[in-house]
Amino acid sequence: MQLTVRPLAIDTFRENTLLLSRDCRALRPERLAGVRKVEIQVGGRTLLAAVVICDDPALVGPGEAGLTQPAFRRLGVAAGTPVHVAPAPPPAGAAALRAKIGGATLTDVQIGDVIHDLAEHRWSDMEISAFLVACASFMTPEETLALTRAMANAGRRLSWNRPLVxxxxxxxxxxxxxxxxxxxxxxxxxxxxxxxxxxxxxxxxxxxxxxxxxxxxxxxxxxxxxxxxxxxxxxxxxxxxVNLSPVDDVLISVERxxxxxxxxxxxxxxxxxxxxxxxxxxxxxxxxxxxxxxxxxxxxxxxxxxxxxxxxxxxxxxxxxxxxxxxxxxxxxxxxxxxxxxxxxxxxxxxxxxxxxxxxxxxxxxxxxxxxxxxxxxxxxxxxxxxxxxxxxxxxxxxxxxxGPSPLAGGLTPGSRVCEIPAARDGTVTGVDCLRIARIARLAGAPTDPGAGLDLLKRRGERVRKGEPLYRLHAEDPADFALACEAAGEDPGFALA
Amino acid sequence: MQLTVRPLAIDTFRENTLLLSRDCRALRPERLAGVRKVEIQVGGRTLLAAVVICDDPALVGPGEAGLTQPAFRRLGVAAGTPVHVAPAPPPAGAAALRAKIGGATLTDVQIGDVIHDLAEHRWSDMEISAFLVACASFMTPEETLALTRAMANAGRRLSWNRPLVxxxxxxxxxxxxxxxxxxxxxxxxxxxxxxxxxxxxxxxxxxxxxxxxxxxxxxxxxxxxxxxxxxxxxxxxxxxxVNLSPVDDVLISVERxxxxxxxxxxxxxxxxxxxxxxxxxxxxxxxxxxxxxxxxxxxxxxxxxxxxxxxxxxxxxxxxxxxxxxxxxxxxxxxxxxxxxxxxxxxxxxxxxxxxxxxxxxxxxxxxxxxxxxxxxxxxxxxxxxxxxxxxxxxxxxxxxxxGPSPLAGGLTPGSRVCEIPAARDGTVTGVDCLRIARIARLAGAPTDPGAGLDLLKRRGERVRKGEPLYRLHAEDPADFALACEAAGEDPGFALA
Missing domain, CATH: 3.40.1030.10 (Nucleoside phosphorylase/phosphoribosyltransferase catalytic domain)
Incomplete structure (x- = not known):
């Protein structure tokens, strides 16, 4: 059916979402609930989107396709453009997904189907998650090879015409x-x-x-x-x-x-x-x-x-x-x-x-x-x-x-809120916990605030005295500063012996 | 932070979604993107929701918490009510989920954590999917027992005080x-x-x-x-x-x-x-x-x-x-x-x-x-x-x-659009494909249209002549009727020999 595009000032991040009026009878939107995606077609292009129902005619009318920000941007047509909207056909890789969940080893063709679906955003997060967890339980080196090849071929391929890159x-x-x-x-x-x-x-x-x-x-x-x-x-x-191996980004968005x-x-x-x-x-x-x-x-x-x-x-x-x-x-x-x-x-x-x-x-x-x-x-x-x-x-x-010049204001300046984390007792540093240090630096606001993070003052093997600083925290945002100081106080991530 | 509730005329089906203004600085909504849920608290109650960003102040203002229909209904407070909104703490069952993905056998306590999270809607669809696929690859009878018990205890328990129910x-x-x-x-x-x-x-x-x-x-x-x-x-x-084993409904929404x-x-x-x-x-x-x-x-x-x-x-x-x-x-x-x-x-x-x-x-x-x-x-x-x-x-x-009386109009009346599906040749019915018959009946509109479906006229072991009807299709909706007739024409689901 034909609908006209209506851009919506709603940012659904990575997800393409289509708002349909509950009165859009020809599509019977209530039947689409959570079951599958719709395909939006205009010119030669196709965009897949999840459907949400709208009851406010001022937001989306019965003849309109309300597109959230990522979907509107990806479709790349002007407001008011007529588009064709229909339930999306079942994705080609669905059989491969079921086979992998069932414990099968996939063929190159099956893995190609999966990657093709992912490149076209035909799978929901729950389907991607199912694929990744099934792969985590068992995957052969040959399947890993096929996956690598298919992922590399799904986006742009750069070539430098040089024997050594x-x-x-x-x-x-x-x-x-x-x-x-x-x-x-x-x-x-x-x-x-x-x-x-x-x-x-x-x-x-x-x-x-x-x-x-x-x-x-x-x-x-x-x-x-x-x-x-x-x-x-x-x-x-x-x-x-640069759009290199874009399917990798799709997979990471669920792996993370x-x-x-x-x-x-x-x-x-x-x-x-x-x-x-x-x-x-x-x-x-x-x-x-x-x-x-x-x-x-x-x-x-x-x-x-x-x-x-x-x-x-x-x-x-x-x-x-x-x-x-x-x-x-x-x-x-x-x-x-x-x-x-x-x-x-x-x-x-x-x-x-x-x-x-x-x-x-x-x-x-x-x-x-x-x-x-x-x-x-x-x-x-x-x-x-x-x-x-x-x-x-x-x-x-x-x-x-x-x-070109950095777009970041402040550049190399460390965050202006500073606090030093002291050793709880005398001892020798026997280890510095990478995970914990990363977590505290993130709480301080890194990488969103480029100046946020921490400066290590002691390393493994060094002796410290009680009260001597182990590291110095930097933050910009007061709430982040408080959270990071609190976390560092609870467990600074240093093992002393 | 405090925000006031703003109900939105958007139906996100089962999902709780919170729309925050991009200018809602204290929460820095861009940091919440896809990473985790927020907790909306009012009185003693807590509701978890996914966050979406709104750039239209007429829809959601900087001091407002825009709630889609299921979330507004579940929270059960009036528009304009002040609520407390904060990032949700990591769910208790997250460690159990990671362990199960890693191939572990879960304890009763770990399974209890998972079911507790699911009962409170703390997991996203991708997490539920990961849990189910990990369980599909390996699950002991003892884990199944623990899951059954925890699911039964998560909702209402009826009791009839009779020895035989x-x-x-x-x-x-x-x-x-x-x-x-x-x-x-x-x-x-x-x-x-x-x-x-x-x-x-x-x-x-x-x-x-x-x-x-x-x-x-x-x-x-x-x-x-x-x-x-x-x-x-x-x-x-x-x-x-009746709210019996409500976690079962949560799991089914992903299994389906x-x-x-x-x-x-x-x-x-x-x-x-x-x-x-x-x-x-x-x-x-x-x-x-x-x-x-x-x-x-x-x-x-x-x-x-x-x-x-x-x-x-x-x-x-x-x-x-x-x-x-x-x-x-x-x-x-x-x-x-x-x-x-x-x-x-x-x-x-x-x-x-x-x-x-x-x-x-x-x-x-x-x-x-x-x-x-x-x-x-x-x-x-x-x-x-x-x-x-x-x-x-x-x-x-x-x-x-x-x-009480049925709320359905029409009741026992079969769908008014009728078509008979003929045998393609003479032969004996050797099988009737349950999956295919179910699919054709659904395409005809069942169960949404109660009169839609089909009437089997031949069964296994019966002889049929070419052109004799195998079954009669019933539908109400013209588009559904066309789809079901087409599917039945392609493959009626009857094996003849």
Missing amino acids: ADKHCIGGVPGNRTSLIVAPVAAAHGLLTPKTSSRAITSPAGTADTMEVLARVDLDEDEMRAVVERCGGCIVWGGR PLSLDTPEQMVASILSKKMAAGSTHLLLDLPVGPGAKMRDPEAARHLRKLFEFVADRVGLKVEVVETDGSQPVGRGVGPALEARDVLAVLRGEAGAPADLAEKSVRLAGRLIELDPEVAGGAGAARARELIASGAALRKLEAIAEAQ | ADKHCIGGVPGNRTSLIVAPVAAAHGLLTPKTSSRAITSPAGTADTMEVLARVDLDEDEMRAVVERCGGCIVWGGR PLSLDTPEQMVASILSKKMAAGSTHLLLDLPVGPGAKMRDPEAARHLRKLFEFVADRVGLKVEVVETDGSQPVGRGVGPALEARDVLAVLRGEAGAPADLAEKSVRLAGRLIELDPEVAGGAGAARARELIASGAALRKLEAIAEAQ
Whole structure:
């Protein structure tokens, strides 16, 4: 049936929602309740949406299709445009979903059906959740491979026409581990093509993109990104604008609230993004430690082998480096505080955090050794040299300038509300809980407030006296400040012995 | 923070949704996006809701809490009432959910946490889906028992102070299998207490409650139901108004769109409702056949044993009867057509469907033999006698009168649009596909239009000639009529050999 588009000033976030008048008889909206979606068609395009009923003719009339903000934006037509609305046919991947719930191993074709549905937003959150949990209970390496391929092919694919396109990625979970902002400029300064797309924080106090945004604009589209890479040999942009492996974002939107983080989904997520970004070589940082994502060496080994299996089949050279995930890296946790650490390392400042510098040199060295001209074992020295000479700093500055000025007010300034968290007794620091530190930094307002977060003053192995500060909290918002101080007071995340 | 309630003319069906102005700074609504729910508190009550942002001050102002219809109704306060709104604390069952996804066997306490959350609507559909799929992959009989107990205890518990409270239930899946409307009046006419609560259709063309509603009002509350049972010794009401095992309805709302129907959830669903209804004895009809829910005898045996295990532990005497599920029962499929069959059997009409009559007598006989006064094997004869004498018909009429007149216009009249579906060739009917017949009857408009559905004219084993009608479709709505005729034309659901 024909309805005319009526935009509504309601933001339903990621969800497409269609408001229909209860008097819209031809569709019998009460029958659509929760059962399935409708398809909105105009020109050659199709948008799927969930239906809600409206009883206020001033909001939505019987001949109107009321579209909430995301749906109106995605449909991309003017108010008053006639559109065709009909119940959506059952999604092609529904049979595959039922099979997976029943414990089946899916074929490449079935996985293709699932990804096709997800790319077209044909599934509800409950269906995505069902798929992910069924996969969490059992998934073969071959299924992970098929999922990775299908995800990479669902969006844009970048191509650089170069035999060596390098990237470095971390599976996450360790606060302050902002090595990418050092490794990428070092590698680019050496001459490696390093078109880095990175993510915003999902559950952490800062993603690489959040931290880079303190220094430069990061929401570049594909053409803008290409221009920066051509000029500088590298970039550090947010991947969200480039539409790489968009199904990954759909899956993450359900994985996040469920705290689902399986090896198979991690491999498919990371490798599909890298394939789509046109990378040929990937260095993967895999932190192992009691508070990290990988808690024991055996699980880390299983994950490494799965990365290697899938990467090999899709033609991506991957090198997995297991690193120390037993405490945060660097001093700062939160976008501005982390960016300050990065600049301190690149500037060779005396107070720069040594662990961040060392880890970055080690990783950048491994990347540099991908260059056939560099002798085995000589990468780390070359990385050190590029930092000491200021070449890496100049590269980061050039990239930042090419990307454009940061849209964030305040930039590198730490949050103005400050409080120090004291040790409850004398002792030696035996561990710093990554999860707890991340949670406290988020409560303080990171990454929404770029200056929010915390500065670690003590590290594992150091002795502290009762009352000495363990770390310094920074916040802008008074309510967030109070919440973070309270949480840090209850359990600061430091183990003393 | 304090906001004032603003009711909105938007019906979000089962979901509680709160619209906040984007300018409602204290809550920073953009942070709540999809991550978690908010708690709305007023007086001693708490309501959980998902948040959506509104940019139209005429719809929701910065100091207002815009509540959609279900949320406003559930909160039960007047427009303009000040309420307290805050982010909801993480649900108690979240840890149990993560453990179950990780493959753990849950303790009674963990299952209690889950059911408590579900009873308070603290989980989103994606979390419920995750729990159900994790349970579908592995669940012990002890977990099923704990789930059943917790579900029964989450709502109202009826008690009848009688040693023998009888019920009869079918696991569903066979169209036209409307034996409850015969068995319950026969048992009540014999003198057994039979307070029957029944369900509306979920995926079938008619539930017992839908069919009874053609004859009488069914949405009785607890007091009304008690009054009918005191007067008539039995009732046939819709369970939804009586708030028995309300968590079951929450789980079904997710199971239905996912087509999830596991033995464990079936047992917990049915037995928790019966416990809550105060039944002491349950006769369970378990149809087995290629198009039924139970396709093979081994699966049926597993289900029977699970029913027996849980029923025994909760003190419910259960008798499971495996019946023929290879084709629909009776002639009519759809509320009015099924009600007509039921009355034909109770009136002893010549054209009454023999299979429905025979199956009802068999089941009613088993129930009657629960009476210590009735000799073993004498139940069926007594059931036959109660039908032949008209006692069962008078009992159904008395119950219908006590429950009140049907709210449905048209009552027993079949849908006025009629079309006959012919056999494509000569042959013998070797099977009638229950799933397909159910689907065609639903497309015709059942159970929304009570007169919609179909009348089977041929059954398994009968010979047909090409062009002879297999069944007669009835519909009211022209679009539904066209869809059902088309579907029946494509595949009528009859196998001929």
